Amino acid sequence: MTTPGKPPRNPRPPRGPKPTAPKRKTRAAKTPSTAGRRAKYEFGAIPDDTFGSATDIPPPRSPEAPPLAQDQRFEYLLDNPDLYKAAAALPPPSDTGRPAHHPPVIYLIFLCSISLFGSARATACHLQRRLWWDMVRRSVHTHMGDAVADTLKPTGPSRSNWNHYFHKILKPAYEDIRDTSRDLWIQQALDHGMMEAAGKRNSRVNPERHQVLHGDATVASPPSSQTEHESVDERTGEIRRHRVDEDAGITVEGGDKLVYGNKFLSVGVRLADTPHSRVIMALESIRHRSVKDDPDRDAEGTAFVKMVTHILTRAPGLRAATYDTALRGVHRAPLIAEGLLVFTPQHSGLPPQSLQRYEKGPCTHDLYVAEARVCLRRITVDGQTHYTPLPVEELEYREGKRTRYYHRVTIPCAVSTHTVRIRVDETEEDRQIDPSTGRRRFNRTEHLRQIPPDTPAGRRLKGFRQDSESTHSRFDQCYPHKRVPVYGATAGLLVYIGFAWLNNSVTRARTGLITAS
Structure with a gap:
């Protein structure tokens, strides 16, 4: 009921036809690539042959990896004897200029710990506490002796110590650190029994898991997504200044996804049905711009071929390598000539x-x-x-x-x-x-492929490549907002090398425990 002279609280609109919004133009849905390829011809059923049958039972899933505490991962890192061998590749302290305050091995441990604690600031904060610094002192005493351990200061490096050493010492020597780490990681994989000839006779169509390399490239986001040094607020006219990663660029991932950052390539191997057994063996910063803008870095396919060729010189028992569609025929040909079985999905069109x-x-x-x-x-x-x-x-x-x-x-x-x-x-x-x-x-x-993708054997090898996706995902998740806390491709590669040392240290410790049991 309403009061006379006052409009109703919720007046109803007059009845009549409802107004219709103008129709928006929509694009026709894209047909799947497979359908597009086969639209001009018919393709018969895949036969049962040496690559498998449609009735083959898929392999069982691997056991789930148990979670590891933060201090446990740190202990595994400090107990890795190869880490102290790699420290020998670092430049010694200079007699002139600002002192390093700590021996090179401490800064290598600091670099690896960034992926554990999330940033250099958090790493310096942890190593300033005796709870964590005493663990470092004990490990240095065990692996390098009393003389080096006695020279350590009461607390770990400050952020200022780290920034000076990182920019003045580590970055200029990144190639030596990369190559030394790569050779030590390859030897570690061999020590675990990976990339060796199988004890039993097996077909090249179905190589064992530890005989197959997996590789992939990822785009790591820098701390800032800004691409211009200055921007103007349209409302207030305020000029804002930003820090820009000069090496970062826009790259297409997954066919149509645009991502901004620096591109890195990793190659690894792992044991079958063994959690925490992945070994990252090689890392590289690769070109994601034109050759004119970035002439010093290799393209993705070229860098992968160089990595695998070097690994083959150390691991003659290697049988196969898996990658995505970024690898073309020109890249597969030299690896096949070396005796490798190279599997990638088929390009559309x-x-x-x-x-x-x-x-x-x-x-x-x-x-x-x-x-x-x-x-x-x-x-x-x-x-x-x-x-x-x-x-x-x-x-x-x-x-x-x-x-x-x-x-x-x-x-x-x-x-x-x-x-x-x-x-x-x-x-x-x-x-x-x-x-x-x-x-x-x-x-x-x-x-023409050695193993066609649309077969049981092809799908098995394609599944092996997911280890690279997992590696990159773990790398991204180590840092707040999935942004690598450094600027520049060289600095990003060094942080990724530190992540690989942490990962491989866990593999060394966990695989050793499993073997002993």
Whole structure:
């Protein structure tokens, strides 16, 4: 009920047709890459062959890694004997200028502890307390003797001590620290029994977990996301000044995600069904800008090839390496020639390629490469192109100056079943330049894979690469807001090296306990 002369509290709008908002233009939904590739041709069912069957039982999940306390990780770091060997690569204290206050090994421990405590400020705060500093003194006494331990000060480095040593000593010597750490980490992996020839005979299609490298690149965010040194507040006109990471840039991740930061590449290996057994063996800062803007760093694929090639000189038992689609045929070819099985997912948009024509007696078969494997090409009655994947009986391996790999495929025929061997590594003919196009005649390692991705064996190797994703995720989570607390690619790489030392120290301690039990 309402009072006369006053409008109702909640007046109702007059009845009538509801106003309609103007329709917004929407883009047509994108079709999946696989559907887009196969829209112009038909692709047959994947056969059961040496790469597995659709009825194969997937491998069981690995046991969950137990959590570790902060002080426990710190003890593992201090108990790593390789850490004190790496300290020998650090420049000695200078007789001129500002004194270092502490021996080089203390600053290496400080660098590794940044990933444990989250920042240099927090690390200095912890090492100023006797609870943590006494642990450092005891470890230095154990691994380096009384003479070095007696020279240590009552408390750890201050933030000022660290900043001076980091910028004046560590950063100029980062290449020596990187290379020394890499060689010690490779030896650690070998000491754990990784990258060695298997004790039992096993197929190259299914290498054991410790024989497979996993690699990936990540973009680490700097402390500030600002890209300009100055900005103007549009409302007040105030000029604000910002600190900018001069090395950072915008990179595309995951196909369409733009991220800002510095790009780093890591390569590691781990044991099967063993928690806390991952060993990071090599790290590098890589180029994410044009060659003109950053000529001193290698591109992602080139850096990965250099890393793996160096590891192969130390670990001849290595069988395979997994990576993402950033690795192209030009990068896979030299690693395959070294005897490695290189697995990556297939790029979208690669059209089928003519391979060869097989002729024997009255039989003629056109062989093509489609979806990373050898197929038989036919034209259906309705005019559609159909590719039938051929079963691979065996992935054959031949040693020589350049290692060769073959697919021994079976061609079904009404007259008789044919067997043919197809090279799946780069041949001499592939490298010849076609005078009509100015390009190589056939980019075989780009279109034809040693292990096709859409197979049980391919999915198994693809799962191994998730260890690299886990490594980068753990690295990001070490720091507040997932931002590496330093500016510059060189400083970021040093912090990542410290993270790797912490990770590998945990692996050394935990794997040793497991082996002893």
